[in-house]
Amino acid sequence: MKRKNLKIIAVIPARYKASRFPGKLMKDLEGKTVIRRTYEAAVNxxxxxxxxxxxxxxxxxKEIEYFSGKVIKSKKNHECGSDRIAEAIQSMEVDIVVNVQGDEPFIDKKCLNAVLQVFQGEDAAQIDLASLMKPLYKKEDIENPNNVKVIVNQNNYALYFSRLPIPYVRDASVDHTYYQHIGIYAFRKKALLDFYQLPMRSLEASEKIECIRxxxxxxxxxMVLTDESSIGIDTPEDLENARMLLRNATT
Known part of the structure; x- marks a missing residue:
């Protein structure tokens, strides 16, 4: 990607006590921990x-220090990844900050590059942050509250995010595509620091979707359209599938 003198960094917020799969970032993934795989994939x-x-x-x-990676210790307890990142980058000289999920070791370079490219476009000055969306076609995927849906305007700026199917289809003859929000974010530093200082309001608290803030x-x-799916590790089954994926890639 050709840059206009932008300093771009990736930050991986990493909690040990994940509610659904505690300690998942330190689980072995074919000889390396999940968090190490994610860090190295981002670097690569x-x-x-x-x-x-x-x-x-x-x-x-200690794990990141062990393989000479760059790591920052949070000074405060944080409710979400954006707050954790914001605290860490307050004093850094940086233009764009990309939030890379620690439990997604199979980072798609094409997707990341697509998100970063918007900061080189004609409307770049208007963009506070960028993220990804992909079409949803199956009814069960559309209705699944774990799949956050997004609606956008004609220029692909987000209007709203919800765990419910939005919009509600009152007229079945209307051809509408639903989009799932993929949780890769690229922030301008100011937008991220503003988020850190602003209190949570009722919509974010109700939906438990931080980008609503x-x-x-x-x-x-x-929002940037993609057909790619993220591969996250949220359960022991996901971890085993990730192990199989890596084994198949090396054979």
């Missing part, structure tokens, strides 16, 4: 000037 994209892990866990901190305070979120 060569899209970032620097890559950091930010964590409140001594276990994860940006919309509630007037930030512009540019």
């Amino acid at each position: 994209t060569r899209l970032f000037d620097e890559v950091f892990v930010v964590t409140d866990s001594d276990i994860i901190f 940006y919309l509630e305070y007037g930030k512009n979120i540019k």
Whole structure:
């Protein structure tokens, strides 16, 4: 990607105590921990000037130090990844911050590059943050509350996010495509720091979707269309599938 003198970093927020799968980031994934696989995958994209892990866990901190990765210890307890990242980058000289999920070791360079490209476009000055969306076609996927849906305007700026199917289809003859929000974010530093200082409002609290806070305070979120699916590790079954994927890739 050709840059206009932008400093771009990736930050991986990493909690040890995940509610659905505690300690998942430290699980073995074919000879390396999940968090190490994710860190190295981010570095290997060569899209970032620097890559950091930010964590409140001594276990994860020591793991990143062990293989000479860059790691920052959180000073406060945080409700979400954006807050954890914002605290870490406050004093950094940086333009764009990409949030890389610690439990997604199969980072798609094409998707990351597509998100970063919007900051080189004609409307770049209007964009506070960018993220990804992909079409949903199956009824069960559309109705699944774990799949966050997004609606956009004609220029692909987000209007709203919800765990419910939006919009509600009153007229079945209307041909509408539903879109799932894929949780890769690229923030301008100011937008991220603003988020950190602003209190949660009722819509975000109700849906438990942090990017709603940006919309509630007037930030512009540019959505980028993709057909790619993220591969996350949320359960022991996901971990075993990831192991199989890596084995197949090396045979």
